[in-house]
Amino acid sequence: MTEATHVLDDDQCWELLRGEEFGRLAFHLAEEVHIAPVNYAVDHQSLLFRTAEGSKLLAVVMNPDVAFEIDTYDDETARSVIVRGTARLLEEDEAHRAENVPLRPWVDADVKYNVVEIIPTKMTGRLFDLSKPWTHLRP
Amino acid sequence: MTEATHVLDDDQCWELLRGEEFGRLAFHLAEEVHIAPVNYAVDHQSLLFRTAEGSKLLAVVMNPDVAFEIDTYDDETARSVIVRGTARLLEEDEAHRAENVPLRPWVDADVKYNVVEIIPTKMTGRLFDLSKPWTHLRP
Numbered sequence: 001m002t003e004a005t006h007v008l009d010d011d012q013c014w015e016l017l018r019g020e021e022f023g024r025l026a027f028h029l030a031e032e033v034h035i036a037p038v039n040y041a042v043d044h045q046s047l048l049f050r051t052a053e054g055s056k057l058l059a060v061v062m063n064p065d066v067a068f069e070i071d072t073y074d075d076e077t078a079r080s081v082i083v084r085g086t087a088r089l090l091e092e093d094e095a096h097r098a099e100n101v102p103l104r105p106w107v108d109a110d111v112k113y114n115v116v117e118i119i120p121t122k123m124t125g126r127l128f129d130l131s132k133p134w135t136h137l138r139p
Numbered sequence: 140m141t142e143a144t145h146v147l148d149d150d151q152c153w154e155l156l157r158g159e160e161f162g163r164l165a166f167h168l169a170e171e172v173h174i175a176p177v178n179y180a181v182d183h184q185s186l187l188f189r190t191a192e193g194s195k196l197l198a199v200v201m202n203p204d205v206a207f208e209i210d211t212y213d214d215e216t217a218r219s220v221i222v223r224g225t226a227r228l229l230e231e232d233e234a235h236r237a238e239n240v241p242l243r244p245w246v247d248a249d250v251k252y253n254v255v256e257i258i259p260t261k262m263t264g265r266l267f268d269l270s271k272p273w274t275h276l277r278p
Contacts, residue, residue, distance in 0.1 A: 024208050026165030026174040033172050035165040035206040037219045067174040069163050080176045 008125025041101035147264025180240035
């Protein structure tokens, strides 16, 4: 790791995760790896997202091994949090948890949503200084 | 798919891919799925990124099945492109291809970089209207 890269601790990762609402989920679908943008919310020490019936839902039921990523950046720094974890479909009597967090669909959809929980097993956060490396590229 | 979601054709996907330089790579590492932010550039009909020796490189050499995602959004719309494809390490005599595209590391790193190419096998682009769904949430 270079001097321009800084490791974030778990608290800093959770703070970033709580501050965003849009990330990307990577999951297995049969032998393939897939990735999809998802709206999510932090609920205690886990992440919740909604999904209609379909490949994401089928995928995590068949293979709960997932990875999740968020990132934010401006001109000077980039911050990324990567979560490895286990996904599970919430039971009907748990799905109300999604009502208590700011988990809003970005597009209006008249479909039934299932709530999936990602329980992190490993979390990695990085802050990258972006200002320095450009300087040597400038004429 | 709801009225608020629009499918992008391949040309529109390539245009979005050429317009960005930062995406997320999902890959297999043994039995696990992993995700990592990467800087990339479009070179003809493929994507190039650089990586140091490490898990990303090992992963795509061991299992070339990958997925890649970019997204951009503003207050009114979100656009996302998802690429499923095959990754391969460029040979030494091909690595110069990375010199001809705007593939710049975001952080300064004094390490040898390998160039990996992703050849898309399937591309999916979506544009989401974000303005409408919020209205019903407003008091």
